[in-house]
Amino acid sequence: MTFIIIKLHLNNLIMEEGKQLESFEAKIAAGHKIEPKDWMPEAYRKQLIRMMSQHAHSEIVGMLPEGNWITRAPSLRRKAILLAKVQDEAGHGLYLYSAVETLGVDRTELLHQLHTGKAKYSSIFNYPTLTWADIGAIGWLVDGAAIMNQTALARGSYGPYSRAMVRICKEESFHNRQGYEIMMTLAKGTSEQKQMAQDALNRWWWPSIMMLGPSDDQSPNSDQLMRWKVKMESNDAIRERFIDRTIPQAEFIGLTIPDKDMKFDEKTGHYSHGKINWDEFFDVIKGNGPCNAKRLKDRNDADKNGRWVRDAAIAYAEKQLKEKQAS
Numbered sequence: 001m002t003f004i005i006i007k008l009h010l011n012n013l014i015m016e017e018g019k020q021l022e023s024f025e026a027k028i029a030a031g032h033k034i035e036p037k038d039w040m041p042e043a044y045r046k047q048l049i050r051m052m053s054q055h056a057h058s059e060i061v062g063m064l065p066e067g068n069w070i071t072r073a074p075s076l077r078r079k080a081i082l083l084a085k086v087q088d089e090a091g092h093g094l095y096l097y098s099a100v101e102t103l104g105v106d107r108t109e110l111l112h113q114l115h116t117g118k119a120k121y122s123s124i125f126n127y128p129t130l131t132w133a134d135i136g137a138i139g140w141l142v143d144g145a146a147i148m149n150q151t152a153l154a155r156g157s158y159g160p161y162s163r164a165m166v167r168i169c170k171e172e173s174f175h176n177r178q179g180y181e182i183m184m185t186l187a188k189g190t191s192e193q194k195q196m197a198q199d200a201l202n203r204w205w206w207p208s209i210m211m212l213g214p215s216d217d218q219s220p221n222s223d224q225l226m227r228w229k230v231k232m233e234s235n236d237a238i239r240e241r242f243i244d245r246t247i248p249q250a251e252f253i254g255l256t257i258p259d260k261d262m263k264f265d266e267k268t269g270h271y272s273h274g275k276i277n278w279d280e281f282f283d284v285i286k287g288n289g290p291c292n293a294k295r296l297k298d299r300n301d302a303d304k305n306g307r308w309v310r311d312a313a314i315a316y317a318e319k320q321l322k323e324k325q326a327s
């Protein structure tokens with residue numbers, strides 16, 4: 001008897017979950033947003049936590065290679081702009097950690113995963129910033145690629161993530177323009193300055209097109225994410241759009257894309273590119289890039305050195321609360 005009751009109960013639960021999944025998928029198909037308190041499949045929640053936390057980590061690790069040039073910016077104007085940009089990236093990290101927390105995970109746990117090397121962050125931030133032109137190349141290429149991806153993510157199905165993307169994209173557009181303006185100024189400068197810009201483009205081009213994720217045939221998460229409209233386009237589709245947009249910009253300032261096989265295909269209306277070194281990409285995301293160890297150390301140091309500020313802020317907030325409750 002007990003067995004039959006349990007079986008009936010389980011059947012009911014399965015049917016209930018089937019209905020919930022159906023209505024969840026119908027909502028997504030109709031272009032409605034999923035909000036934190038809505039029912040969602042566990043796999044959707046897990047995928048969002050994975051992707052959004054990697055994104056949040058990328059924003060704050062991305063502050064490090066640029067922060068490297070704040071004290072050496074070539075003028076007060078450049079320094080003020082770079083400071084603002086790096087602060088914006090910290091802000092993006094904060095919006096994103098807040099957005100991930102709506103899925104029932106605490107940022108302390110996510111940061112612990114980052115600091116212990118368990119969590120991924122964007123491959124691109126494991127390359128060094130060797131000259132001032134690298135700051136131009138990051139704004140132009142890295143923010144350019146990030147926007148290409150994120151404007152699509154802003155149409156995605158999870159409300160808190162898609163809304164965070166709207167503001168982030170506006171700020172990334174400013175970052176992108178300041179980077180291009182640095183490159184344009186250098187490209188119009190002395191022959192040494194132009195060479196410095198070309199050298200930065202040579203080093204950042206391939207990592208920038210790789211940061212949009214592995215080719216579609218090597219991307220295990222894309223199908224599910226696209227079915228649930230978390231990702232609106234595949235990695236290769238976004239890469240193609242980024243390349244199509246960036247080549248004319250390089251030509252306009254007289255720089256050369258370091259890909260001898262790159263050519264415009266009249267039939268498709270797109271540029272075709274040379275072979276991407278996916279071995280390098282997978283090696284970097286495994287932790288073997290030129291700066292992985294340094295980025296992790298710097299992030300851990302920043303966390304440790306900033307602890308007293310967080311402790312003081314929490315103590316102050318607790319004191320205010322107690323005073324309010326007592327009055």
Ligand code: FAQ
Pocket residue numbers: 050051054055056058059062063066089120121122123124138142143146149210211212213214218219220221222225231235285
């Ligand atoms: N780096 O199945 P897929 C920025 C991993 S923000 C490291 O294709 P998915 C702003 C992937 O996690 C830049 N790992 O994965 C800024 C997965 O591993 P897992 C960050 C990568 O999720 C500018 C495995 O490979 N933007 O730049 C990378 O469908 C300047 C298989 O890959 C975002 O995070 C990579 N590049 O597609 C800040 C946007 N690519 O987790 C400062 C949101 C892939 O299964 C200064 N994220 N992997 O172990 C996304 O759109 C997606 O997650 C992709 C990857 C497109 C990055």
